[in-house]
Amino acid sequence: MQTNERREALADFLRKRRASLSPSEVGLPPGLRRRTPGLRREEVAQLANIGTSWYVWLEQGRDVHPSAQVLESLVQALRLTPNERRHLFLLAGQALPAPTSPAEESIGPALQQMLDDLNPSPVYVLGRRYDYLAWNQAADALFAVSDTLSDTSSPYARNMVWRLFTSSMMRERPNWEMLARATLAEFRTASARYPGDPWFEELIEELKQVSPEFCQWWPHHDVRSTLDGHKVIRHPTLGSLEFEHVTLQVLTNPDIRIMVYTPNAATRTILQSFLEAIDTCESRTSVSTELLGVVSARKRIEPDHGLGGSVCNRFCQN
Known part of the structure; x- marks a missing residue:
């Protein structure tokens, strides 16, 4: 203009x-x-x-x-x-000042209902700082997002970039470096919109201390707008799952991004059966050996966005 x-x-x-x-x-x-x-x-x-x-x-x-x-x-x-x-x-041609005390980010019940209605497509919501704000059952089943609620190891435990660079499971992935570099470039683009935000500055300094790769790559100033496109998640039990990933924004709060993984027909069928198995498991007082094996496989899932760890610790046998 x-x-x-x-x-x-x-x-x-x-x-x-x-x-x-x-x-x-x-x-x-x-x-x-x-x-x-x-x-x-x-x-x-x-x-x-x-x-x-x-x-x-x-x-x-x-x-x-x-x-x-x-x-x-x-x-x-x-x-x-x-x-x-x-x-x-x-x-007015002015840079938007970063708030000194950013408001607590949250989503409303209508958005959560939309996420739930999109099952079996995995969907989760990221805030302006790449913190996980909400997710549906499919996203939790594949990405273990709910684990961030109980992780007290770091004040950044709910941050996607932090988990990507500090999770031992993620770092063992064959394509970890490619994913980490791409995510870091997107994160740099996002953080540049909030110059002077102390939270971003503190996270970046912490990551430099704990991750040699982050310390090495951050000065490169690579930038990228989104990680949208074709995604393949290799599940050790369910096999290769294929998605088209798109990022949506909330009109009234464009800092909030909705990460949608739309499965192809074969993947949708697999995920639907998987979620039904999980629902069955939750409804029983004892878990059959066969079903427990399916649910336990969730521990070994390697998602595309830096999430991992145990996701079935709430399933037990009575």
Whole structure:
């Protein structure tokens, strides 16, 4: 977008946001009858603690350059959502400041229901820092995601990149280096969107200490947008499982990514039978030797995204 176009877009965005608010929504008295809906320009300037003339220039698309502090004041004055805040900074040509105390990431019940409805396709959700936020039964069966809930060995135990570089099971995989390099390139691309975020900086320093490969590859500055594409997961009991992997984003929170593994027809049939076997196992008070062998095979699964370890420790014989 050209500079003039961006200024015009910024002006239009501010006008529309101002028109969408009523005085009562921002704690102002209604005053006299208004000829047009929304707040007056001087009211926005007052709420943002900036000069009225200067704000008028912004709405007129003049060549002025608001600072990040002024933009944050406008975010509060216009009651912008996180998505609208991001858009405002983009139109103003400013880098979005990393929050000093990022809000706790979570997903709503509707998204979790969607994940569950996608079984037997494995699906899990990653946050802005590559932490696991949610998953469905198929993803847990293949990737052992629920193990991250009980892992207290590190504050980064729920982080996908940490597990990829520190899990002994993952490091034994024949294609570990290829996967690790590709994931690291994607992680670098993501972390660059949050300059100065202390959490990213601490994780990177910790990984440099515990992983010689991470320490060696990180300075290469390789970048990559996604790991989407054809995936093959080699299961020691179920055989070769084939998927098409795509990454989806939540419109209201684009930092949250939904990792979807869509199986081909043969893999879908295998996974459906596998999940039915697990459900049967969970419903019995004692596990048959044959079924226990199938469930125990989950321990040896080698997923494409850095997860491993025991995933059937909740299955037992009474």
